[in-house]
Amino acid sequence: MTTAIRSRITGTGMYVPERVVTNHDLAQRMNTSDEWIRQRSGIAERRHVDGSETPMDLALHASRRALDAAGVGPDEIDAIVLATLSPQHEFPGTSFFLHHALGVPEIPCFDLRAQCSGFLYSLATADAFIRSGQMRRVLVVGCEVHSTGLEFTDRGRDTAVLFGDGAGAVVVEANPDADDRSGLLAIRMHAQGEHGKKLWIEAPGSSYYPERFTQEMFDAGAHYPRMEGRFVFKHAVTRMPEVLRETLDAAGIKQDDVDLFLFHQANLRINEFVAQSLGIPPAKCPSNIERFGNCSAASIPMLLDEVVRAGRLRKGQLVAMTAFGAGFTWATAIARW
Ligand code: COA
Numbered sequence: 001m002t003t004a005i006r007s008r009i010t011g012t013g014m015y016v017p018e019r020v021v022t023n024h025d026l027a028q029r030m031n032t033s034d035e036w037i038r039q040r041s042g043i044a045e046r047r048h049v050d051g052s053e054t055p056m057d058l059a060l061h062a063s064r065r066a067l068d069a070a071g072v073g074p075d076e077i078d079a080i081v082l083a084t085l086s087p088q089h090e091f092p093g094t095s096f097f098l099h100h101a102l103g104v105p106e107i108p109c110f111d112l113r114a115q116c117s118g119f120l121y122s123l124a125t126a127d128a129f130i131r132s133g134q135m136r137r138v139l140v141v142g143c144e145v146h147s148t149g150l151e152f153t154d155r156g157r158d159t160a161v162l163f164g165d166g167a168g169a170v171v172v173e174a175n176p177d178a179d180d181r182s183g184l185l186a187i188r189m190h191a192q193g194e195h196g197k198k199l200w201i202e203a204p205g206s207s208y209y210p211e212r213f214t215q216e217m218f219d220a221g222a223h224y225p226r227m228e229g230r231f232v233f234k235h236a237v238t239r240m241p242e243v244l245r246e247t248l249d250a251a252g253i254k255q256d257d258v259d260l261f262l263f264h265q266a267n268l269r270i271n272e273f274v275a276q277s278l279g280i281p282p283a284k285c286p287s288n289i290e291r292f293g294n295c296s297a298a299s300i301p302m303l304l305d306e307v308v309r310a311g312r313l314r315k316g317q318l319v320a321m322t323a324f325g326a327g328f329t330w331a332t333a334i335a336r337w
Contacts, residue, residue: 004131006183007127007131007172007183007184008184010072010171011066011171013061013065013066014167014168014169015061015167016058017049017050020045021047021048022034023045026152030153032157032161041162042287043268043293046164047166049148056098058165058167058298059141062169063139065169072171075104075105079139080110081138081139083113084118084297085144085296086144093110094143095109116326118142118297119142119298119299120189120300120322120323126172139171141168141169142168142296144296147163149223150224156221162293163295164293167298167302168300168304169301170304181316185251186247186333188243190331192235192328195235195327196326198232198328201225203222203223204217240330243322246332247320247332258284258334259313259319260285260312260317260319261275261280261320262303262304262307262322264294264300264323266325268289300321316336319337321333321335
């Protein structure tokens with residue numbers, strides 16, 4: 001009888017640009033206030049690039065930290081999966097620029113587009129490569145530069161205040177030790193394309209003819225994110241508990257046995273609502289949205305790195321990671337550390 005291969009996260013890393021942008025800074029640029037932003041989202045500040053760093057640079061720092069933590073060299077990974085909704089060019093994906101900067105051999109790499117659930121979708125992809133025996137080590141990265149794509153005016157204020165720049169990375173490896181119970185226990189993913197336009201950037205787009213971007217689109221701000229905030233909120237607080245319960249069942253784990261719940265950092269109120277509805281104590285739900293805002297695909301790996309480095313996730317403990325985002329997409333991954 002063959003023993004099933006299990007994958008596990010062996011190293012984590014994160015990186016954010018140095019420039020801190022507070023709510024007060026934003027209030028200088030548009031009609032908003034520290035009070036409004038904190039009350040609605042829990043965000044106090046976020047990081048923005050200053051022109052000296054590309055998304056690849058953020059991803060590179062986070063990846064090197066994750067590789068160092070895992071004790072793995074760039075020449076020892078078998079693939080790179082990079083989740084982003086803010087690629088540095090139309091094509092090729094950010095992962096290719098990271099591939100070059102890391103100096104890895106001719107291993108495959110690709111960008112994965114599942115917005116704020118992108119990291120968990122990418123983790124599931126890496127896990128499938130590893131469990132199938134095709135690969136032994138995969139670098140999974142979440143990376144966003146939002147700040148250069150937001151509208152810092154009254155028209156864009158509902159989204160401009162929410163998002164930040166950052167990157168998080170993990171090394172996922174096959175666990176060769178059959179007696180070691182650590183690793184990914186279950187991942188469940190969902191999508192509902194019906195709501196694709198409830199949170200999106202419309203243009204440029206190859207659906208337009210004869211050109212992907214026009215002056216009219218520019219004037220209308222079609223290249224900035226548009227969001228039906230309340231609609232997104234309502235779906236997030238329904239779907240996150242649903243997929244968390246489904247994944248706990250799949251893993252055969254009781255909710256009370258989970259040591260840490262890492263929720264996507266879109267809005268502290270969403271996460272408080274989800275935790276409360278499931279009866280999860282706030283002490284089990286760390287957050288960093290106060291300092292970094294919503295970094296989409298980077299949020300969960302950034303938070304994971306923080307809790308690991310703070311010693312809040314110890315060997316044998318259970319962690320559940322849950323995301324919801326544009327698409328709509330939602331997912332949970334449960335791991336024993
Ligand atoms: N500062 C001040 N006022 C603002 C503002 C800002 N940055 N953005 C919007 N407003 C105004 C609106 O114009 C509106 O004014 P009006 O009542 O005069 O029309 C008012 O505040 C209330 O707007 P509303 O959209 O109803 O607020 P809300 O309570 O739904 O909170 C969000 C807005 C965006 C914080 C909230 O809907 C949310 O968090 N949604 C989910 C967002 C999310 O998680 N997105 C990412 C998913 S991955």
